[in-house]
Amino acid sequence: MTTVETPTGVLLGSYTPGTPEWEQARGGLCITATEIAAVVGLSPWQSRFSLWHKKAGLPTPPFEPSPAMEWGNRLEEAVAQKWLDGHDGYGIEAAGTWRHADRDWQRATPDRLAYTSRGKVVELLEVKTSPFGDDWGPSGSDEIPVYYRCQVQWQLDTLGLQVCHVAVLIGGWDYREYVIEYDPSDAKILRDAAERFLDDVRQGNRPDIDGADATYQTIRVQPAGREDRDVEIPFGLVIRWDDAYAAHQQAATELTKVRGEVLDWIGDGYRAVCEGRRIAYRTVNPDGTTLALQPYRSTS
Incomplete structure (x- = not known):
């Protein structure tokens, strides 16, 4: 593994997803790059309600990987190699899990670090797969789904980097590339939202129930048992x-x-x-x- 340094990132380690070490590095009162979109209500997979319960240590539905996630993991290395094939002078490697040097609660696990052959310029590479291309703009643009944009900005802000490349394989054959630059204003909006969210967790201020399926599934797993009684509702x-x-x-x-x-x-x-x-x-x-x-x- 090439030794690289980032302006504000502190490497916690390289962990296998799903292991106790991986969960510990991402657990507790912190916000990861894959969670920040839920904090601002833009995630298609999590809601503020479901994430709040996770951070508060309350019951949440068990994680069940979908076939799309399985194939995304299987194809990640191939898509990353496709990006590398088109970018002479770069090397890539697994990034590991990082925290911000001054904000221990800000965590990120980018897919890859991308660096020049001399190791001086460090950028990020995110690898995605998608069954549809509707939310993806033309290759070469910066038009990616908003929830991935939140993820990328959080990663760049955590490590103090300026550029993230995004490589996506759509529908199994449509390969596209994007370049996302660090936006300090967007990063501040995300940081402020994350701090307010974590404070709500500490204070016990539960988010309102919304229409997300993740919210309903979280509510389903809260009761432990059933009492034979009627409950009056408004x-x-x-x-x-x-x-x-x-x-x-x-x-x-x-x-x-x-x-x-x-x-x-x-x-x-x-x-x-x-x-x-x-x-x-x-x-x-x-x-x-x-x-x-x-x-x-x-x-x-």
């Missing part, structure tokens, strides 16, 4: 319950209807399109009948 909550279920049923019925109409239009075709926009596509069984109708993700 009338206003009952009204919202009734309205939400009625709207859900109506939406489900309309969705089934419109899916049938779209599938009927496609017939034995592959994709439904409108004025250049891809709407949905068919997957088929071995006999050619429809297995499923899948929507394309929309950025609108």
Whole structure:
């Protein structure tokens, strides 16, 4: 491992994800790069509510890696090597877990350190895989999903670096590269939000319940057992319950209807399109009948 120094980063060590040492380096009252998007309400995987419970030491749902995560891990080395193949004069290595020199609670585990052959210029390399490219801009731009932008800014701020390269493989074949520069204003917004969040954990100020699935799953694991008793809930909550279920049923019925109409239009075709926009596509069984109708993700 090449010895590299960063302006404000202190290397804690290199740990295997999922091990007790890895959990300890990321645990306690600290905020990691993968958590900062949840702090500001921008993470698709965690909510402020679920993260608050984790930091408060309360029950949270067990971590269950998805097939997408598994393949992302399997492909990480190949995508990193693809980036290296196109950048002569650079070397890359696993980055390890770091903390900020003055803020012990600010932690980051970048995918790779990227450095020149002489080891003088240190940058970061983040490696991603994605099934869809809707949230990713043209290769060579800085247009990446906002939750990854939060992650990158946090990493740069932790280590005191100025540039992060992002290499992503979309849909298994569409390779793109991005360059993200350090933004001091964005970094300060994230730091201030993280400090307020950690203070709320210390003070026991639980975030409001929101509509994120991570929040609902966190609430599910809080009770330990069941008592045979009735619990009175507010009338206003009952009204919202009734309205939400009625709207859900109506939406489900309309969705089934419109899916049938779209599938009927496609017939034995592959994709439904409108004025250049891809709407949905068919997957088929071995006999050619429809297995499923899948929507394309929309950025609108």
